[in-house]
Amino acid sequence: MFLYKAIVFLPLIGAIIAGLFGRAIGAKASEFVTTGLMIIAAVLSWYVFITVGMGHVEGGPIKVEILRWIQSGGIDVSWSLRIDTLTSVMLIVVNSVSTLVHLYSIGYMHNDPHRPRFFAYLSLFTFAMLMLITSDNLAQMFFGWEGVGLASYLLIGFWFKKPSANAAAMKAFIVNRVGDFGFILGIASVFVLFGAINFDTIFANAASFAHAEGGESHEVVLNLFGMHLDKGHALTGACLLLFMGAMGKSAQFLLHTWLPDAMEGPTPVSALIHAATMVTAGVFLVARMSPLFELSPDALTVVTIIGAITAFFAATVGLVQNDIKRVIAYSTCSQLGYMFVALGVGAYGAAIFHLFTHAFFKALLFLCAGSVIHAVDGEQDMRHMGGLRPHIKVTFVMMLIGTLAITGVGIPFTPIGFAGFFSKDVIIEATYASHSPVAGFAFTMLVIAALFTSFYSWRLMFMTFFNKPRASHEVMHHVHESPQVMLIPLYLLAIGAVFAGWFFEGHFYGEEYAEFWKGALFTSEHNELVHEFHHVPAMVALSPFIAMVVGFVTAWYMYIKSPSTPAVLARQHRVLYQFLLNKWYFDELYDFLFVRSAKALGRFLWKKGDVGVIDTYGPNGIAARVVDVTNRVVRLQSGYLYHYAFAMLIGVAALVTWMMLGSAL
Template sequence: MFLYKAIVFLPLIGAIIAGLFGRAIGAKASEYLTTGLMIITAVLSWYVFITVGMGEVEGGPIKVEVLRWIQSGGIDVSWSLRIDTLTSVMLIVVNSVSTLVHLYSIGYMHHDPHRPRFFAYLSLFTFAMLMLITSDNLAQMFFGWEGVGLASYLLIGFWYKKPSANAAAMKAFVVNRVGDFGFILGIASVFVLFGAINFDTIFANAAGFAKEGGAGTDVVLNLFGMQLNKAQALTGACLLLFMGAMGKSAQFLLHTWLPDAMEGPTPVSALIHAATMVTAGVFLVARMSPLFELSPDALTVVTLIGAITAFFAATVGLVQNDIKRVIAYSTCSQLGYMFVALGVGAYGAAIFHLFTHAFFKALLFLCAGSVIHAVDGEQDMRRMGGLRPHIKVTFVMMLIGTLAITGVGIPFTSFGFAGFFSKDVIIEAAYASNSPVAGFAFAMLVIAALFTSFYSWRLMFLTFFNKPRASHEVMHHVHESPQVMLVPLYLLALGAIFAGWYFEGYFYGEEYAEFWKGALFTAEGNDMLTAYHEVPPLVILSPFIAMVTGFVIAWYMYIKSPSTPAVLARQHRVLYQFLLNKWYFDELYDFLFVRSAKALGRFLWKKGDVGVIDNYGPNGIAARVVDVTNRVVRLQSGYLYHYAFAMLIGVAALVTWMMLGSAL
């Protein structure tokens, strides 16, 4: 039991020591301490994955109670660690990538004077994510959920003297609060429906709910003024939970924070985008899969949002010029694939893509950091080019990441990079599903695959090929990164190459049930699993065709005829500006929410506070008192005859009052 507690709390210990005592022990000690603890955590996580995920564990998930937590009314929950196959998969994803990011950061952040604080934030982020994925109840998950939100705010705004970094951190924090509002309402709705927030109790009651049919006209939940029966209430609860997932995983409409998160240091981008925060939403829906399975309408919404996100983010990635933003929109698009898989019931495929994506996306981000490191902080690909001979190792590593994300492989064989196995099967699952939006989702994913191939190879060609477009001074100082930054790339490249081939059978293949052991919802007869292999050959070939088409177009536009992109941008200026400005979502939200909120605040300030409250409230009363006292002060002239006159008037008034009183 100590093993599981060590995995969770070692990063917290590192964060506390580096954060509180970093100045005393020094930057080097902070780096080595936090990284060393993360290495131990990663090794232990792989051991847990081998013994729990790959091994024979019976009797349900392992529970490790840390302490008694909440006992209030009908809520009685312990702070417990839930260890099952899903948790073990997430443990190796989070801790492996986090460890490599820690190691990489030793070289990347070498000149930063605030390294202890940076490494403390990284470890704190990791701890919060570990609390989320090991949670045994929704309250504990919400604690980790908010923890990664806080840590992301700290990391994105790490360079706090940079206004754009502060703005991006605040944006991420605010947008996630929107999703978190839905999440906490979803938790409350689940409690009302099932009388518990413990996963075991929820899933057991959900099974009974399914046997009852979930029908009936009895009102069981009043949500936003709507009287909902069982089936409607369950759909509402699932949609609210999914709203939380949309915020954390940057799905369409709540995606705007993710590209701006690039303002943080590059290792932060790799950690947030590859293994931690953005995968939290996917993990939530997967963990709650027994609940979502009872609401086909909620699953349809999940599929629809995922498909739109995959397409939308891919279109924006086509024209971005910042190397990190291209990869950021790629993350957004790939998360859309995962949610489509969840929406069509292919839970194993969704987690498999999360698993492989962590390796090749972290690889791409860290390679981008190596490129930025080589060209003295430049991030605009238009001012790069010709870097291949100068940073050969980075080029090869980024090439492997590109081959993985574009899904390069040979159809109908077991030869291919990681994305070939995990992404392509999602496209097949979308086609084979019975979802009302299956056709739409399939089309969106295939188009997104073509766009993914195009913008990924566009990034490679603009960065590494053709003549250098950087200044002579910059090119003169271009150099390969140190080994402390390259070793993480080697390890991630192994995952990008072999993770798909080796684990395919476990995550969604013939060993699905034995591997997951009930950690994910498993339909009787495994209909979704058999459907993977019963689609037409053209469907299986479609992602391969899209991948090749995207590569050929990118090669023609950026190698064969480099003048073509500028010509097309001029010819289709409106479309180009539309994509370059990210469908104008930032401008739309600025108009609808930011400016309107400012206008309302200005109105309440000028008219309400100043015009009404100040004029007729405390300030108004104070002003009247001042007026009266000013008038009284004028009576204090200092002349004796003025006082005598006032006394005579007083005596006259008193006599008059007495005469009137006696007459009455």
């Protein structure tokens, strides 16, 4: 049991040492302590994956109780670690990528004066993510959920003297609060329905809701936003609220706007948080709650639709972006859409498989982008790059491997291909084979997104590494390969990008599905997807390969064969180009609907409410009237004796008059 505690708490120990004692021990010691502890945690995570995931552990998930946590009313939860196959997969994703990012950052951040703080934040984020994925109840998951939100805020705004970094950190924090509002309401709804927030209790009682939708019992069990919901519809409402939290954290359509701006943080942050780990928390949430979601077809349909739109939308925006990190950021957003489509059609194993492979090749792409930026003196605009291939050959080869993996290069109908060839293609096939009412729509969106993914990925490669250099002579003169401390993580990630798909295919969604997952994901005899997508029509199976080839050829023609074509097309289709370049104008729309309206409301309440009403007629107004009266009364105190005598005579005359009138009456 100590093994599992060590995996979770070693990063926290590193964060405390670097955060509280970083100045005393120095930057080098902070780097070595945090990175060393992460290496240990990563090695132990692989051991857990081999023993729990690949092994034959019987008797359900392993529980490791840390302490009694909350006992209030009907809530009785322990702070416990839940170790099953799903957890073990997430452990190696989080700790492997985090370890490599720690190692990479030693080289990337070597000139930064605040390295202890940076490494403390990285380790703190890792601890929070580990708390999330090892949670045994929704309260503990919410603790980790908010922890990664805090760490993300700190890391995005690490260079806090840059106004753009501060704005990006605030944007990520606020947009995620919208999703978290839904998540916490979802937790409350689940508690109302099941009387508990422990996963075991929830999953054990979920079966009683299986046939309630539209049928046998119309007893109101949940009042939600004024709607009186019976069992089936209440379950759908709870699932949709939980999914709202997932939408915020995983940057799905409508709550996606924070992710591209999060690139303001250092590049290793982008690789760790916004490509490989934190953004997959929403996918993990839906996968963990799959026994609940499986009982709500309507919720799964919504998940599928949002995922398909996200995959398409983000891919269209990625076509025209010029910042190398933003292209990869929109790629992340699009790939997360693929994962949610897989979850929505019930292919839970395929969704986690793509999460697993995506962590390797997307972290590889981000760290390669950092190596490129490091080589060209901080430049991120691809229009000012070009011709870098002879100067940074290792980075070029590593980024080429990442591109081959994300575009899904492989030989159809054979077990030969890069990681994305296995994980992305199986999602497309499973979507086609599913019985979802929106399967056709989702399948079409994913194939188009695959074509766009191939185009913008190869566009990035061609603009960055090929043709003549577009950077200044001074920049090109100083272009250099990154140090080995930055290249070693690239080698290790490249191994995953090449072999992870081929090696683990059968375990995640193939013949060994049930034996591998051991009930960690929803598995049913009625869930025929595990078998059906192996028998889809040949053209369906070939569609992602065809899309990949078309995208590659188009990018090659436009950026190698005829480099003038993109500018011509942009002029001919200026409206469409500006629409995509400005990200469908979502930032402008939200600025108008929410930011400006909130500011206008605040200004109205300030000027009219506070100043106009409260200050005028409230305490300040009363005080002002008192001052006015006293100022008038003061004028009566002239200091002249004859004024006072005259006032006394008037008083006497008034008194006599009053007495005379009184006696007459």
